[in-house]
Amino acid sequence: MPENNKIRVQLQCPMPKLDFDVITLGHGSGGVLTNRLLDSGVFDLLKNDILDERHDGAFLELHGKTAFSTDSFLVSPIFFPGGNIGELAVNGTVNDLAMCGATPKYLSLSFIIEEGLPVKEFWDILVAIKFACEKAGVQIVTGDTKVVEKGKGDKIFVNTSGVGPIHPKANIRVKNISVGDKIIISGNVASHGMAIMSVREGLEFGSEIKSDTTNLNHTILRLIELFGESIHLLTDPTRGGVATVLKEIAQSSEIGIDLFQRDFPMDEQVASACELLGLDPLYVANEGLFIAFVSESVADAVLTALQEDENGQNARIIGSVVAEHPKQVIMESAIGGKRVISMLPGEQLPRIC
Amino acid sequence: MPENNKIRVQLQCPMPKLDFDVITLGHGSGGVLTNRLLDSGVFDLLKNDILDERHDGAFLELHGKTAFSTDSFLVSPIFFPGGNIGELAVNGTVNDLAMCGATPKYLSLSFIIEEGLPVKEFWDILVAIKFACEKAGVQIVTGDTKVVEKGKGDKIFVNTSGVGPIHPKANIRVKNISVGDKIIISGNVASHGMAIMSVREGLEFGSEIKSDTTNLNHTILRLIELFGESIHLLTDPTRGGVATVLKEIAQSSEIGIDLFQRDFPMDEQVASACELLGLDPLYVANEGLFIAFVSESVADAVLTALQEDENGQNARIIGSVVAEHPKQVIMESAIGGKRVISMLPGEQLPRIC
Numbered sequence: 001m002p003e004n005n006k007i008r009v010q011l012q013c014p015m016p017k018l019d020f021d022v023i024t025l026g027h028g029s030g031g032v033l034t035n036r037l038l039d040s041g042v043f044d045l046l047k048n049d050i051l052d053e054r055h056d057g058a059f060l061e062l063h064g065k066t067a068f069s070t071d072s073f074l075v076s077p078i079f080f081p082g083g084n085i086g087e088l089a090v091n092g093t094v095n096d097l098a099m100c101g102a103t104p105k106y107l108s109l110s111f112i113i114e115e116g117l118p119v120k121e122f123w124d125i126l127v128a129i130k131f132a133c134e135k136a137g138v139q140i141v142t143g144d145t146k147v148v149e150k151g152k153g154d155k156i157f158v159n160t161s162g163v164g165p166i167h168p169k170a171n172i173r174v175k176n177i178s179v180g181d182k183i184i185i186s187g188n189v190a191s192h193g194m195a196i197m198s199v200r201e202g203l204e205f206g207s208e209i210k211s212d213t214t215n216l217n218h219t220i221l222r223l224i225e226l227f228g229e230s231i232h233l234l235t236d237p238t239r240g241g242v243a244t245v246l247k248e249i250a251q252s253s254e255i256g257i258d259l260f261q262r263d264f265p266m267d268e269q270v271a272s273a274c275e276l277l278g279l280d281p282l283y284v285a286n287e288g289l290f291i292a293f294v295s296e297s298v299a300d301a302v303l304t305a306l307q308e309d310e311n312g313q314n315a316r317i318i319g320s321v322v323a324e325h326p327k328q329v330i331m332e333s334a335i336g337g338k339r340v341i342s343m344l345p346g347e348q349l350p351r352i353c
Numbered sequence: 354m355p356e357n358n359k360i361r362v363q364l365q366c367p368m369p370k371l372d373f374d375v376i377t378l379g380h381g382s383g384g385v386l387t388n389r390l391l392d393s394g395v396f397d398l399l400k401n402d403i404l405d406e407r408h409d410g411a412f413l414e415l416h417g418k419t420a421f422s423t424d425s426f427l428v429s430p431i432f433f434p435g436g437n438i439g440e441l442a443v444n445g446t447v448n449d450l451a452m453c454g455a456t457p458k459y460l461s462l463s464f465i466i467e468e469g470l471p472v473k474e475f476w477d478i479l480v481a482i483k484f485a486c487e488k489a490g491v492q493i494v495t496g497d498t499k500v501v502e503k504g505k506g507d508k509i510f511v512n513t514s515g516v517g518p519i520h521p522k523a524n525i526r527v528k529n530i531s532v533g534d535k536i537i538i539s540g541n542v543a544s545h546g547m548a549i550m551s552v553r554e555g556l557e558f559g560s561e562i563k564s565d566t567t568n569l570n571h572t573i574l575r576l577i578e579l580f581g582e583s584i585h586l587l588t589d590p591t592r593g594g595v596a597t598v599l600k601e602i603a604q605s606s607e608i609g610i611d612l613f614q615r616d617f618p619m620d621e622q623v624a625s626a627c628e629l630l631g632l633d634p635l636y637v638a639n640e641g642l643f644i645a646f647v648s649e650s651v652a653d654a655v656l657t658a659l660q661e662d663e664n665g666q667n668a669r670i671i672g673s674v675v676a677e678h679p680k681q682v683i684m685e686s687a688i689g690g691k692r693v694i695s696m697l698p699g700e701q702l703p704r705i706c
Contacts, residue, residue, distance in 0.1 A: 148704065344382055346382060
């Protein structure tokens with residue numbers, strides 16, 4: 001979080017005074033302590049008319065085509081350069097809905113807390129959730145808080161699920177991809193994964209590598225508004241990175257993909273960090289990045305529109321869909337060699353999101 | 354699961370042959386191993402047209418008032434008499450939706466697995482999920498699978514979130530409760546919590562105490578169809594038990610509740626187990642039980658209808674809403690004494706659901 005936001009948060013969302021400073025098993029009992037925790041400020045912080053009903057579920061109005069998505073977040077460490085597990089959990093589900101061509105509207109929020117988590121850390125996560133929701137224009141409308149014994153969890157795991165109406169102009173489907181489509185990436189690769197890794201490995205670079213976690217829904221919806229069905233597929237290359245997600249798409253749609261390594265945008269420091277740790281940036285997780293498959297006829301216009309957006313300034317066309325080598329992703333390196341891209345074989349970076 | 358169902362499961366859902374017998378970190382990578390795990394039989398087992406799209410989210414059609422709910426399940430042990438964490442997770446969210454007066458339709462399913470979980474156990478949980486979904490008439494439409502290192506989780510945690518349309522005749526709101534309303538409980542109390550506790554404590558009784566985990570949606574929707582707005586509030590007394598949930602309702606609606614202990618239905622063995630362990634059954638969790646606040650004029654008819662249902666054979670009227678002592682729940686004991694009922698103060702039975 002930038003420094004001015006931190007100050008804003010401290011002013012707007014001071015931590016409530018409580019008679020406990022760590023979360024205990026009783027806070028997950030569903031009884032007095034759970035209520036005391038939630039009433040201490042959690043409900044006020046996330047306040048909206050739907051959440052205020054405090055029933056077993058939320059009452060929504062939804063009309064027509066709706067997207068529904070879920071993700072559990074167990075990133076370690078829970079605080080990292082550029083964010084924490086709270087905003088990551090909001091942005092992750094917001095972005096999954098956006099990738100369906102939907103306007104994210106309502107999220108559920110479920111915590112699995114390890115006994116002993118400092119309340120201060122829980123509060124900082126909640127505040128990050130609040131601001132991430134405001135930025136994305138979504139509401140937390142229902143939730144759940146559970147606690148596990150020390151050593152049976154790891155600080156905090158967060159699940160968010162979400163729903164939202166699909167934009168009437170959106171028609172996002174793997175089967176819409178066709179030969180000639182251009183593949184556009186919205187920005188620099190590998191920032192999130194390398195931010196986490198640099199903390200874990202205790203690496204120091206010239207300046208801090210920050211996670212790219214952000215909400216992409218406004219950016220995506222603007223593109224859909226402008227280009228409608230010419231946007232064939234949207235996906236965010238989180239776990240497994242760009243390589244894994246493109247290989248999955250090639251396999252499931254039975255098309256071929258050609259990529260050009262020289263066109264991949266990457267921050268120099270991130271590139272150095274990848275090299276230092278022996279990691280291929282194409283397999284490193286991103287949390288504020290998307291890939292669009294678009295009709296060739298609109299590709300340049302999409303790129304221009306994207307580069308005018310705060311989330312797309314480094315956008316590039318990185319490849320295209322070809323009739324040759326169905327199900328295969330082939331990348332031409334900077335020096336002209338070609339290699340076949342496969343999925344991430346095992347676990348490169350555990351607990352990355 | 355009854356014996357005949359077990360045989361049916363073994364015949365219908367044989368475990369796929371795999372080249373690994375425990376879940377490893379790589380199965381949560383989002384790469385090759387994740388895909389191999391999911392393609393090994395998980396997608397086939399839970400198969401439906403929406404899930405088959407395998408996009409970042411599911412595409413649904415929803416029209417009008419919709420309920421949305423979430424719950425994370427971390428019951429320990431994950432297998433217990435009467436069920437496992439899989440069906441518990443399906444039934445839990447199905448029931449939360451039903452308590453909103455909704456027909457549960459679509460669920461998300463998110464796993465946090467501790468490295469080392471035997472694939473056989475994962476498969477048994479998945480099969481339980483499949484059959485619970487079929488029984489409740491819901492579909493798993495989107496999901497997520499993550500893995501944490503050994504010692505950073507506990508076998509498996511399951512989050513389900515769900516959506517479904519609210520029945521046009523339903524009008525379930527805390528504020529609809531009024532003086533004179535009768536309070537009906539659908540069956541025996543404390544079975545789930547005592548089933549878990551008897552396993553944890555290694556207790557043996559004449560016959561096994563089984564969890565009451567089941568889906569209540571068909572039962573609830575039948576009542577709503579018959580009695581519409583005369584059903585003012587529905588709630589399922591899970592964590593914290595009957596006492597906590599009634600106290601919460603009294604507080605939030607600012608009404609008074611009178612209960613009669615002699616009218617509480619309870620299995621004799623469960624009662625003995627509670628006594629042996631010094632637990633008050635009113636604070637013990639239930640997973641197949643609900644409480645309805647209904648207009649006095651229909652109370653007897655609701656009770657009769659409920660007693661004809663497989664989930665309501667032991668239903669009773671246990672109390673009523675009174676103008677006296679707002680926000681207080683007062684119980685008259687079997688021998689005529691009165692006591693004030695409070696919420697569960699701390700944690701009585703951790704990891705019960």
